[in-house]
Amino acid sequence: MEHFHTNPELNYLTNGHSLRSWLLTEDHKRIAMLYLMSVTFFFFIGGLAAAGVRYELMSPAGNMMESETYNKLFTAHGTVMVFLFLLVAIPAVLGNFLLPLMIGARDLAFPRLNLLSWYLYMAAGTCITLAMLGGGADTGWTFYTPYSSMYSNSNVSLTLLGVFLGGFSSITTGMNFVVTTHKMRAPGMTWFRLPLFVWGHYATGVIMLLGTPVVAITLLCVIFERTFQLPIYSPELGGDPVLFQHMFWFYSHPAVYIMILPAFGVISEIMTAFSRKRVFGYHMIAFSSLAIAFLGFLVWGHHMFVSSQSMYQSVIFSLITFLLAVPSAIKVWNWTATMYKGNVVLSGPMIYGIGFQGLFLVGGLTGPFLASYGNDVHLSATYFVVAHFHYVMVGGSIMGFLAGLHFWWPKMTGRLYNDTIAKWNAMLVFVGFNLTFFPQFIVGWMGMPRRYHYYYFAPEFTPYHILSTMGSSILGIGFAVPAFYLIHSLFKGEKAGDNPWNAHGLEWNTSSPPPTENFRYKVIVTDDVYDYDPVAEHENDMLAAGGKA
């Protein structure tokens, strides 16, 4: 108890007001807030670039901008969104804030490393932004060689340096999560009492540790090849550009799960809290996270079905890719089963969460289309792929982020927002999202290639693109509105109290916002996770009485 020496009246927000106390903080909650502000900023930049891309595709002629400008726009959109938003948003904001609270720790295992990871992230963001201001890169976010390493005349090296630094930020975050989960759990917090949010972040941490270094060195080699002409992939010298693709996707396919596994964790928490019911199949959800992390490393080859890869390789990669549908389906199935017969409360976070499930379902079900080797030859590099990965990554990650942000906002800030507006906005986002990306499935099936800024050869694509652009405007509004009501809540919102949702979990036992040391008492865990008993008991009574379930 001797460690609890701070003033009991203070919480992490009021404990020090100077800029210095924020920029040099080692408190995981403050670092999460720093991350929240930065990822929001970069999300705005990435969104602007997306708007440019959609604007250009309104007409088939493609005469609003040069091809080169268009290439730089979609590269900026992809790079910023993937490396500065999707990979970072949930783990670095919600994970940082909540992981120690959920396991009853006072902080992450390595607070200083955590602060370093934010600075690395900001350095990454600065490099990528400077590269954009200096003219941008035109390689696409995948940086395929030899175009990126030998031919492109744009700011590829600086952009790559940014991605490289962002990778280190990700590695330090992953290390912190893995070590914290292993070593910092409060007495009584056994592995199978861990909230599923923690399981999701643990699996994410493992992917960050195993995958990120590979892409870091791969991209470093591209920088070497560009600046020193040190040949690694150069086909002129007998090097193999497809080798780059193998290395790149060895990370970048699992990276999809860095974006989505934390969201799974968020949704599991929300589903059980607002169904007032123990989550269905806790162990299966926990193990499916690990299974996804493991299988995610074995499927990269499906990005290379139409490269020089051998047919037999492709068939095997196709098979393993299908396997990934199993743990994903387990999760969606179990969330649905959790809601079944629960006392479902349709609050703002819950509607975001249900929206997540709808979008992830569409994204997930279109995965096997692309995993089928033969089918993919037709669909490869079309808008079908674009729609698929937006449904999975954006529908999954951003909806999950919004759901989690709404769910834990009262805990993070101590204030309540207007839940009615949040509900309507959640539905607006859902509609806008589908209007944006569903037409892209159709137009992709019809043959619209990705990365083209005109389609005068096929004017019949026009209505789909116009629908899509309209949807993106709605989506833009849907993403902007929360900023207003959430910020409004900071000043005018009601006091939240410790547990406004009446939810289970250690984080709801401490005050809102939490004090610097997280808990004012020594945490000892004695009850099981998600002990929402009344409904469960009622169900058991029904079963015991032989009533129809």
Next chain:
Amino acid sequence: MAHAAHGDEFEVLKFQYEDMDQQNDSYIVGMWCFLVTEIMFFGMLFLTYSFYRMNYQNDWFKAHEQLDWKLGGINTANLLFSSFLMATAVRQAQLKDRMGVLLRLGGVLVCAFVFLGIKYIEYSGKYEHHLFPGPGFAPEVSHFHGANLNHVQLFFGLYFAMTGLHGVHVLVGILVIGALAMMWVKGKKIVTEDYIPTELVGLYWHFVDIVWIFLYPLFYLMPNPSGPNSGGSH
């Protein structure tokens, strides 16, 4: 933990941990996690290496003859010896033998500098013979017995990338070991009372050593793919 030690413990115990055991366990798990990322970091280069070597066995064999296996061998022995010193330094840290640790860490630093010195001699030799890949790459064709010079350049590209990255790790090792030695010189409690920090630096140094143990035979000791004892294709 003995109760009397609690005063000292409090000085080095970080806010977020309950006790020294938890803190040390976390450090050790953290270090191994870091080493796993390093294995993946180098692993990608090793994979690239094996891919190209499989494709261009003969050309790469001829390219590798430009490397001096004796210098590499001296460096291998040198690094192995430094790893041995490091292991004994950790032992002395457990015994709280300050002078013993400092002597051994000093020895490790000397070995590290010798390693970089030999590496410098090798690198400058390659540079003088225009074997550094890129625009200045202009080797004596006769040295390579008709090998495809593009593939030779690829060989040297990976040679410089991999040994260079390893060299950077040696350099970082010198800084980290230097910092550790300074803490021992000043008698900081965090190292003198607890051997874990010394052990963590030791783990890093052994890792750097192990990477070289793989680099040396792969680059310097290639078997002749068309030779009688190779088992390769004829």
